[in-house]
Structure formats: C-alpha cells, structure tokens
Amino acid sequence: MHSNKNIFVVTAIAAMLSGGCAHYREFQPQVEPETYSETQFLHYLSSVPTVTFAEGCRAMLIATDGADHFGNHDERYAALRDRDIVRDSWELDPEQSLDVSTMAFMATKICDIPPSVCSTVFGSWGLGDRRYAHKQASAAQLIPYEPSYKFVTGGELLFTVAKIDDHLAMREGQGEKINAPSDVAAP
Amino acid sequence: MPNSVMQYRINPIVAAIACVSMTCIAHAQQSTTIPPANDSTSSISQKTMTPVGTDTPTNTVTSSAKPEPQATLAANTNNAALKAKVVEVKGTVETAPDGTEPTDIEAWKPIKEGDLLGQNVMIRTGLRSRCVLMFGEEPNQTVISVRRATLAKISEFAKTPNEQRIRMGLGYGAIRGGSSEGTLRSDVVINSTVATLAKRGTEGFEIEVEPTTGRFTISLSQSGLVEALSKISNQRRSVAPGEYANSENIAKMWVNQDIFDRCVRFYESEAVSATDLSFIARETTGLSNLGPGGRGLFNASGRNLGSIAQTLRNNGNDLSPTTLILPDGLSVARPEGNFGFGQTFRVLTPRFERSGLARDIRRTRSRLPRPSTIRPNRLVRHRSSSRR
Incomplete structure (x- = not known):
C-alpha cells in the first residue's frame, strides 16, 4: 500500500514536470504580427495577454539590432542562436508561450550582464542557465520582478525591451541628457 | 477583446498556478487608452483658460476629436489653440489623431523637426527613438521628451494671463521633461492610467509607466518639486530632487530610499x-x-x-x-x-x-x-x- 502511494506521488511529479514546460496560448491576434513593422509590432505587444517564443525572439532581435532584418522565425532564431542569446537545448517551439526566465536569459545576454559564479559554472552546462539569468536580470532591473516560471505578458516583454534599449544607450554613451529647456536649442 | 484563456495540457496543480497568473494578467489588462486631460484627482484648480493665438503652422497635425471642456472653453474665445513645436526627432516617431489604436497600420504618420502638434494628438515612438516637444516661448518654456517605446498624447496646451497649462496623457512608456518659469506660472500634469505627475516648477522630472501591469515610477533629478499620485492606492507624495516614487514605495518613500536604496558606501x-x-x-x-x-x-x-x-x-x-x-x-x-x-x-x-x-x-x-x-x-x- 505504501509503495503504491509512492508510485502515485512520483508519477504525479513526473507528469507535472513533463507537462508544465509545454504551454501554448489559445489567443490568436486578429492581424498576423509578422505583417507589422518594428514599431507596430512593439506597440502590438502592449495589447496581448501572452506572447509566444517567436514573438519574444523578434522583440529581442529588434532590441539588439534596432531593426528586424529577417523574414521569418527560423532566420531570427538562427541569428539569436549564433549570438548565444537562445539555446537549442531549450527545445522551445515558436508557438510556445514565453516565460520570464527565458526572457531574462535573452535580456542578460543582449545587455552583456556579467554572469555570476553559479551561472558561469552551472549555466555553461545548461543547468539552470535561465534560472540564474532571472536573478541577474532582476537585479539589473531589466525585467519586472516576477516568478521565473510565469508566462510573460506582452506589456512585460515591451517593458523589458525598453529597459534593454535604455541599457544599451547608456553603455554606448547615448543616454538622453535633456533635462531643462536651456538644454534644448530651438531649431 | 481577444480571448485570453490558455490551454493547459496537464494536471490541476499547474492549472491552478496558471489560473493565478491569469488572474494577474486579467487584472493587468487595463486599457492602454490614454486618460483624459482633466483628471479629477489633480489638485490644480480648474480655471478659465484664455488661450493665446499663434501663427498658422506650416505643418500642423491636428485632431478632429471632440474637444474637452477646457478646450471648448478656450474655443469660445475665438483664439486658436496653442501648439507644441517638435524640436528634436530621433528614430521612429509617429503621430495620429486621438483614439487611434496603437497597432493601426494606416493612421500613424511620421513627424519631423519643426512640426507643430495641436491638442488631442497621439504620439508613439519606437526603440532607439525619442521626440522632444517645446511648449511655449521664452521665457516660459516647457520641454517634454517622449522617450522610447511610448504611447502618449497631448491633451491640452493653453495659457491664462498668469499661467501656462499643459496636460499630457501617457498610455505606457516614459516621458521626461522640465520647465522654466518666467512671467507665467508653469502648470504641467502628466496623466496615466495608474499615476499622475504634477509639476511645480521643476527641471528633470520623469514618469515611466509599465504597460498592462500598473507599475510606475515618478522621479525628479534636478530641482523643484513633483507631486506623484497613485490612482490604484489613491496615495499622494511629493517627490524632491533625487527621489522617486513608484507603485511600491509611494506610501513609505522616505524610509525605503534613505535606508535601502541610497548608495551609502564604506570603503575599506x-x-x-x-x-x-x-x-x-x-x-x-x-x-x-x-x-x-x-x-x-x-x-x-x-x-x-x-x-x-x-x-x-x-x-x-x-x-x-x-x-x-x-x-x-x-x-x-x-x-x-x-x-x-x-x-x-x-x-x-x-x-x-x-x-x-x-x-x-x-x-x-x-x-x-x-x-x-x-x-x-x-x-x-x-x-x-x-x-x-
């Protein structure tokens, strides 16, 4: 009797772990997001309840390059993978919902946040790479403070993309400096 | 409104976690429409506006939307409404009449330096983009910078004999600015769905609103005083230079920032x-x-x-x-x-x-x-x- 109970618990945990990662949204946008320009796509994100991995890849690519030079998800994914912003080992489908830790990993890679010791040691094996990135991105205030397993809303993705933009602008010394009318020369 | 219900393949535990998440998401699905100019929570008294006319712009973006009560009052004086001048454009900055959806493909038109923007005009920016607007003329100038990935709106711009009144709406993103007070008192209110920033003669104020989640930050970097109002908790705070108020700390701003946030370092x-x-x-x-x-x-x-x-x-x-x-x-x-x-x-x-x-x-x-x-x-x- 006792062993049957253990088997049940183990099976339940296994089912939870195996199924918890695969998660697709039912919501379908009225207009195919691929048809939007970069700016339209970013503002489209503010209206969607969840975003897919494909949309996340496109948003991050826009944040990285300032523009989207690719025509489909496969090309974008390959470009991000070449820069180690996404990893094949995650085995994420394009239509799968994007979670906070995946978004955090992409954000830390784009912003070149120095990795922690744990992230360097274990993350290089692929063990907890996104989990450690979640902590780093939270500390750098690149992402909203949310649980790592939570699925990202469009607004949160847009917020993160904007923060990445701020971070890159500051790193390049192009942060906005206008504070007073005297700083602005009228044309 | 699209159906936001998700499909779960798995057991009730994960479904329950997701339900909690969905509750948060549904709560966060506040409309990103930009709030009206005349915020009833603003502490600024409603006065009779007497706009001062300006020259007819060469490139003017105006809206056919129904004017708000203040603007109606202004129109009764037979003077044209004031317009803000675009003094800097970087990246992708577009404008459209009030009420346009942010994802509308046709309605949004790019703006350029020198354009004049009237009341009830929406502005959206892309990444690596910003637009700087100049309200008024010397010595009563107010500069508003609409920053990256922002949806904003010019709600009102009018003058009285002793006051220059500016009202802006912020759907999401960030607005930064400053104003110099010369002969007129500068009255600036930036209104969003979750918070309101009211300026009291400052330089370097900023309000940033996170889309759909209700988080916001109101800060002041240079000088003056800013009043922050959280519409969710209905709490009000004055923000001094070097301080910020956000959705978490607005009730206990001083304690948090002085003890936890301040960079007090001891060098060994x-x-x-x-x-x-x-x-x-x-x-x-x-x-x-x-x-x-x-x-x-x-x-x-x-x-x-x-x-x-x-x-x-x-x-x-x-x-x-x-x-x-x-x-x-x-x-x-x-x-x-x-x-x-x-x-x-x-x-x-x-x-x-x-x-x-x-x-x-x-x-x-x-x-x-x-x-x-x-x-x-x-x-x-x-x-x-x-x-x-």
Missing part, C-alpha cells in the same frame, strides 16, 4: 581600486551610480557624469581624489544628514599624491593589519607583525 582599504577612486573623486552628490563594468557615472536622470568631469578637466579644474580629503571633524553639509566617510579617505594623505596612487594602494594593502586593528591616520606606517 582592501576594496579600493583605481575605479573606486575615480568614482569617489567624481561622485560628490551621492545621487549617482557607477555604470556597468565601471564605465561611467550615471545620475538619477541617466546623465553620464563622466562627460561632465571631462569638461571640467578641459577647463582646467582638477578633479583628483585629494579634492575629497577633509580634515578631521569637518563634515559636508547635506540636507539629509552627514553619513561620514569610510576609513579609506583617511588613507588618502598627500603621501599618496607624491608616490603614485596605485603603488601606494598596493603597499597599503600588503601592510594592512586586520581591519579591526586599523588606526586612522597611521595606516601607511603601520606594519602588521602577524603577516610577516
């Missing part, structure tokens, strides 16, 4: 590097942070102080670390109190100047006893027998 000799010394030398306000990787200093407004320091050096002003050496007992007058300096500052004696900074730091490190036995002013000469 072992921790001093060239970067630290550079930071100490240039950081004189307590309101800046070292940039990522030690590159540059940034204050609350995102200004890079490195460039300021370089400018001062070019003008012949020395910013060596010795500028911070203070005799014992002398403190720096700070409005929030003097937190003192760490022991490292006492190490910065003229001996360091003569013999070279880095070499002395190395020597000092090698000679230092345990921190508990450090006696100020004698660090350089002290030798620890326990280390030899």
Whole structure:
C-alpha cells in the first residue's frame, strides 16, 4: 500500500514536470504580427495577454539590432542562436508561450550582464542557465520582478525591451541628457 | 477583446498556478487608452483658460476629436489653440489623431523637426527613438521628451494671463521633461492610467509607466518639486530632487530610499581600486551610480557624469581624489544628514599624491593589519607583525 502511494506521488511529479514546460496560448491576434513593422509590432505587444517564443525572439532581435532584418522565425532564431542569446537545448517551439526566465536569459545576454559564479559554472552546462539569468536580470532591473516560471505578458516583454534599449544607450554613451529647456536649442 | 484563456495540457496543480497568473494578467489588462486631460484627482484648480493665438503652422497635425471642456472653453474665445513645436526627432516617431489604436497600420504618420502638434494628438515612438516637444516661448518654456517605446498624447496646451497649462496623457512608456518659469506660472500634469505627475516648477522630472501591469515610477533629478499620485492606492507624495516614487514605495518613500536604496558606501582599504577612486573623486552628490563594468557615472536622470568631469578637466579644474580629503571633524553639509566617510579617505594623505596612487594602494594593502586593528591616520606606517 505504501509503495503504491509512492508510485502515485512520483508519477504525479513526473507528469507535472513533463507537462508544465509545454504551454501554448489559445489567443490568436486578429492581424498576423509578422505583417507589422518594428514599431507596430512593439506597440502590438502592449495589447496581448501572452506572447509566444517567436514573438519574444523578434522583440529581442529588434532590441539588439534596432531593426528586424529577417523574414521569418527560423532566420531570427538562427541569428539569436549564433549570438548565444537562445539555446537549442531549450527545445522551445515558436508557438510556445514565453516565460520570464527565458526572457531574462535573452535580456542578460543582449545587455552583456556579467554572469555570476553559479551561472558561469552551472549555466555553461545548461543547468539552470535561465534560472540564474532571472536573478541577474532582476537585479539589473531589466525585467519586472516576477516568478521565473510565469508566462510573460506582452506589456512585460515591451517593458523589458525598453529597459534593454535604455541599457544599451547608456553603455554606448547615448543616454538622453535633456533635462531643462536651456538644454534644448530651438531649431 | 481577444480571448485570453490558455490551454493547459496537464494536471490541476499547474492549472491552478496558471489560473493565478491569469488572474494577474486579467487584472493587468487595463486599457492602454490614454486618460483624459482633466483628471479629477489633480489638485490644480480648474480655471478659465484664455488661450493665446499663434501663427498658422506650416505643418500642423491636428485632431478632429471632440474637444474637452477646457478646450471648448478656450474655443469660445475665438483664439486658436496653442501648439507644441517638435524640436528634436530621433528614430521612429509617429503621430495620429486621438483614439487611434496603437497597432493601426494606416493612421500613424511620421513627424519631423519643426512640426507643430495641436491638442488631442497621439504620439508613439519606437526603440532607439525619442521626440522632444517645446511648449511655449521664452521665457516660459516647457520641454517634454517622449522617450522610447511610448504611447502618449497631448491633451491640452493653453495659457491664462498668469499661467501656462499643459496636460499630457501617457498610455505606457516614459516621458521626461522640465520647465522654466518666467512671467507665467508653469502648470504641467502628466496623466496615466495608474499615476499622475504634477509639476511645480521643476527641471528633470520623469514618469515611466509599465504597460498592462500598473507599475510606475515618478522621479525628479534636478530641482523643484513633483507631486506623484497613485490612482490604484489613491496615495499622494511629493517627490524632491533625487527621489522617486513608484507603485511600491509611494506610501513609505522616505524610509525605503534613505535606508535601502541610497548608495551609502564604506570603503575599506582592501576594496579600493583605481575605479573606486575615480568614482569617489567624481561622485560628490551621492545621487549617482557607477555604470556597468565601471564605465561611467550615471545620475538619477541617466546623465553620464563622466562627460561632465571631462569638461571640467578641459577647463582646467582638477578633479583628483585629494579634492575629497577633509580634515578631521569637518563634515559636508547635506540636507539629509552627514553619513561620514569610510576609513579609506583617511588613507588618502598627500603621501599618496607624491608616490603614485596605485603603488601606494598596493603597499597599503600588503601592510594592512586586520581591519579591526586599523588606526586612522597611521595606516601607511603601520606594519602588521602577524603577516610577516
């Protein structure tokens, strides 16, 4: 009797772990997001309840390059993978919902946040790479403070993309400096 | 409104977690429509507006939307409404009449420098983009910068004989600005779905609203006073220079920022590097942070102080670390109190100047006893027998 109970618990945990990662949204946008320009796509994100991995890849690519030079998800994914912003080992489908830790990993890679010791040691094996990135991105205030397993809303993705933009602008010394009318020369 | 229900394949535990998440998402599905100009929560009294006419613009973006009561009042005077001038455009900045969806493909038109924007006009920006608007003429100028990934709206711009009134709406993103008060009192209110920023004669105010989640930050970097109002908790705070109020700390802003957020550092000799010394030398306000990787200093407004320091050096002003050496007992007058300096500052004696900074730091490190036995002013000469 006792062993049957253990088997049940183990099976339940296994089912939870195996199924918890695969998660697709039912919501379908009225207009195919691929048809939007970069700016339209970013503002489209503010209206969607969840975003897919494909949309996340496109948003991050826009944040990285300032523009989207690719025509489909496969090309974008390959470009991000070449820069180690996404990893094949995650085995994420394009239509799968994007979670906070995946978004955090992409954000830390784009912003070149120095990795922690744990992230360097274990993350290089692929063990907890996104989990450690979640902590780093939270500390750098690149992402909203949310649980790592939570699925990202469009607004949160847009917020993160904007923060990445701020971070890159500051790193390049192009942060906005206008504070007073005297700083602005009228044309 | 699209159906936001998700499909779950798995067991009730995961479904329950997701339901909680969905509840949060549904709560966060506040409309991103930009709130009206006349916010009833604003503490500014509603006065009769008497707009001052301007020349007919050569390139004007106006809206056919129904004017709001204040604007109606203004129209009764047979004067044209004031318009804001676009003085800087960077990246993708587009405008459309009020009520246009942010994702509308046709309605949004790009703007350029020199354009004049009237009331009830929406503005959206992309990444690496911003647009600077100038309201009014000298000496009563207000500058508003619509920053990246932002949806905003000019709700009202009018003048009375003694006041210049500006109302802007913010759907999401960030707005930064400042105003100079000359002959007129400048009255600026930036209204969003979750918070309101009311300016009281300031430079360097900013409001940032996160889309759909209800989080916001209102900050002031330079001078003046800003009033922050959270519409969710209905709490109101005054934000002084160097402070910020957000959705979490608006009720206990002073305690949080003074104890937890403020950069109060105590430098131990072992921790001093060239970067630290550079930071100490240039950081004189307590309101800046070292940039990522030690590159540059940034204050609350995102200004890079490195460039300021370089400018001062070019003008012949020395910013060596010795500028911070203070005799014992002398403190720096700070409005929030003097937190003192760490022991490292006492190490910065003229001996360091003569013999070279880095070499002395190395020597000092090698000679230092345990921190508990450090006696100020004698660090350089002290030798620890326990280390030899």
